[in-house]
Amino acid sequence: MSGDVLIKVEGVSKKFCRSLGRSIKYGVRDVARDLVGLSSKPGELREGEFWAVDDVSFELKKGETLGIIGPNGAGKTTVLKMLNGIFMPDKGKVEVRGRAGVLIAIGAGFHPMLTGRENIYVNGAILGMSKKEINKKYDSIVDFADIGDFLDSPVKYYSSGMYVRLGFAIAIHCEPDILLVDEVLAVGDVGFRAKCYNKIAELQNNCTVVIVSHDMPTIARISSKCMLLNNAQPIFLGATEKAIQRYFSSFEREKTNIHSDGVYLVVCDIKTKVENDEYILTTGEPLEMNLELDSEVDAEQMTLIICFLSSSGEFVAEWSSWFNGVRLKLGKGRQKFHISLGPLQLNPGTYHMSLIVTSENRIEHLLWVHNGWIFRIEGKRIGNAPYEIEGSIS
Amino acid sequence: MNNKQVKLYQPDAQLKMGWFVIWREMFDELISSRELIWRLFVRDFLAKYKQTVLGILWALIMPLLMVGTFIFLNRAGVMNIGKTDVPYPVFALLGLSIWQLFATGLTACTNSILQGGSMVVKINFPKESLVIAALAQSIFGFLVRIGLLVVVFAIYKVIPSWSTLLLPLALIPLMLLTLGLGFLLSLLNVLMRDITYIVTLMTTFLLFLTPVLYPSPSSGFLATLNIYNPLSVLVTGARDLVIFGYMKEPSQFLSASLISLVIFLISWRIFHLVEARMAERV
Known part of the structure; x- marks a missing residue:
């Protein structure tokens, strides 16, 4: 990778299996092939499998923001997960440079029994922050999350909005080079959402943001380019307004x-x-x-x-x-x-x-x-x- | 910019790297996850004991009950345990404490990835940390039981040998074995949830096949079995170290340690090879 390119995705595909039984069978078989050093032939579909993401390519430089839009089940989150290395691509390759701040799901890694305070340390460690780093940013995280006295309550008593507040506050404080944000922000109230977008805008100068959302005004505001996915395939990649227009017209006609x-x-x-x-x-x-x-x-x-x-x-x-x-x-x-x-x-x-x-x-x-x-x-x-x-x- | 770590994700990436090249990466990853392992340990620890009234006392209740049962069975004449060199409660509790380091550790490791499931599918982090943090729980339980042992040793006026100070070293092979098996079983458990049940059954079963609650038999079927059961010598060796100050079968202990190390290294390698597939199946 050269220059300021932080994310490079080349012809990436991912397959999933619809049936649980087959999924177990394939899982065991793939693992067995890995062990004896044989390729599991990831590029081929077996019975019951389908492409959840099919041949996606893009490149993002520092300062760029990619919005990923598309109907439910189009493969948006799967793309995000491959960018973070949670899923390995079955075809193509993903190259990322630097630390990733990830907000794919609400409070991933939060333990319901621990207080918000304790969870900040756990979640920070998962995102790769050292204790020293967390201590340094602790006040700023608490300040940003703004959940008041709940900080010392177990997270299981939090509303979903509070979860997101805390989760987002931690994710953006790990000084990410790459920020991956799924639709979670929609849960927060308007004030918090505005705060988040301002923060993302602030981070944009120094990092690359990939955001998945159904909220088109948001996408329009913060994305420098946009990818439209439908049925696992990238239909459009380019100017945000065009992608959004394609998105709206790709919807199936409502029944008269x-x-x-x-x-x-x-x-x-x-x-x-x-x-x-x-x-x-x-x-x-x-x-x-x-x-x-x-x-x-x-x-x-x-x-x-x-x-x-x-x-x-x-x-x-x-x-x-x-x-x-x-x-x-x-x-x-x-x-x-x-x-x-x-x-x-x-x-x-x-x-x-x-x-x-x-x-x-x-x-x-x-x-x-x-x-x-x-x-x-x-x-x-x-x-x-x-x-x-x-x-x-x- | 260029000092930033570049990560490459592609199919069969590890196969292309070969079986041996990857060790460096594995060690680096392990070193850099120290903080995370500690955090996960603290997290599980707090979560486990916050909602209990007895708290860490639970780490003592199971061995006490078990040893109590054996003492009762022995006295009632149902079972003949045979002669032990130190009073039976001391002998059994010491053995059981060491055994439980393995047994609770293995159970915790086996379930670690499944329990961390929601995390595994939502964020990428070294999953070894989950397994190692699970073993740390078991080590903590062992430390709590040492407190109990001190009391029991005092009650029966048994003085442990100076070599007890070497006990932490003597337990390393057992922990490596636990971790090695834990790596493998935690992966398998993600694919087939039956493993949880099998591990619970097997640890109970193995407890009776291993001279933990009774002295090593010198002849017969069990004696033969003990030669091939690395757990036997790993447990009795560590126990002998405390009671006598030396190991009765040092060469056996050494070979069992080597076996443990090999199992650990191979399992770790396999874990690293396969962990990327786990998020899809959890």
């Missing part, structure tokens, strides 16, 4: 769920570019659409609602005819509507649109097309929130 009670959707014509069944918009663009509904009921008045949901299923934006002062009349038979929405200030990502028609009292749902349309919002910025407010400052 249509509930009709007397009103049917005949036509929905959205006036924008369509690509692979996805409606493409840029942040801040207005949206126009034509609807045609067929009604069996003769409702005096109705309300039409259009909602946007984030990819995690939360409602993030809504337009309602009633709220906009329009009292729509719905008679029997087919009727056409034209809807024009103002600038859609959604931040880049994937959203689903739902259409709801309710009776006047807005209790009875006459039509509910849930997750009927996918919108891909494009733009440069990955915000913290899905909605971007227009405003000015002086």
Whole structure:
């Protein structure tokens, strides 16, 4: 390895076995082959095995931060574990230089019966710190963890947030050259998370950070590049925004769920570019659409609602005819509507649109097309929130 | 920058390095894990005794019960233990204390990696430390029992020989044997959890096959067996050292020590070779 390269991963793959029985058998066989000096042929799959990580390569220099994203089970944590040498790769090779600060799981190595104070020493030793080093940094660790009187209670009485606080505080104080962080930080409260990210930013100058997270704003903020894993394979490695966009669009389409009670959707014509069944918009663009509904009921008045949901299923934006002062009349038979929405200030990502028609009292749902349309919002910025407010400052 | 340690992880890495080259790395790793071994020992020690009322007294209860049972069986005439050179309680407690260094040590070592399981899969550290820290627990138990022995020696007015000062040296082969077997069994235990049960059974069984609670028979089946059982001479040799000040069978003790050393070195090497696979199976 040359220069400032701290992590070099070349064509690394890892296989796992699905069945417990076979896993034992293979384990015994591999060990036996090791003992007699034969290769266990790690590069070949045996029955019941699969690649959990398939052909991953990257190189990280000092000061760089790699975000690893992807759906559950994509192999993100396995990559982290190979970087730490917990798992040996079955193909390829991993080279790392320097001491690794590892935060792969909450309080790894904490003993539930020991106090936080005692665990600091144990955990520090596991991370390779000497007693002298720990003593020197002890106050700083305690200060950072900020768990107050709990420091002298057994760790088993800690909340998961406190676990992470203490674990993270220790991991970053071992002066790592390489910091490996799994999703654990999500457990901490907002204040602590902010503190952690600030600390990571501070460390970034002197080390290489690899972080696994589902929290895209976080990834966007701290990663200098990003790898998207799906089904064990690296789909994308490069600019963070692009990786995040690919991530959002790689999700399987949410099932459309249509509930009709007397009103049917005949036509929905959205006036924008369509690509692979996805409606493409840029942040801040207005949206126009034509609807045609067929009604069996003769409702005096109705309300039409259009909602946007984030990819995690939360409602993030809504337009309602009633709220906009329009009292729509719905008679029997087919009727056409034209809807024009103002600038859609959604931040880049994937959203689903739902259409709801309710009776006047807005209790009875006459039509509910849930997750009927996918919108891909494009733009440069990955915000913290899905909605971007227009405003000015002086 | 360049003085930073570079680690290389790749399949069959150790096979490529060969069987012998790796010793240097193993020693370095052992030296640098001193701190960790101590911490793990303290951790297990605190965790073990914090929740008990009797605390370290538990290290005494089992040998006392065992010796008590034997005294009872002997007096009741169920069993004839034979003549011992010092009062039986002294003889048996001393032997049992030495034996338990092996037996509790082996049990603890065997379970060490499985018990450390959550740690093993979440962080990379020299796993030898877990096994060695487990043996340290057993050594601590032995030290506690020395306190009991002092009392028992005083009660029966037996004066240990000056050579007792060499006892720590005489116990090294036994500890190496324990550690060696512990390395192997802790690995096997990760693959097959049956090992825990087998070890518990075997240590109990071996206790009766080894002249711990009775003097070495001079003839018969057990006498023949004792020649091939390195544990026998390792336990009785150490005991003789305390009681008589010399070993009755120094050459046997020496060869048993050599066997222990070889077992230890081979097991350690195997452990180092295979430990990287353990995280996947724990």
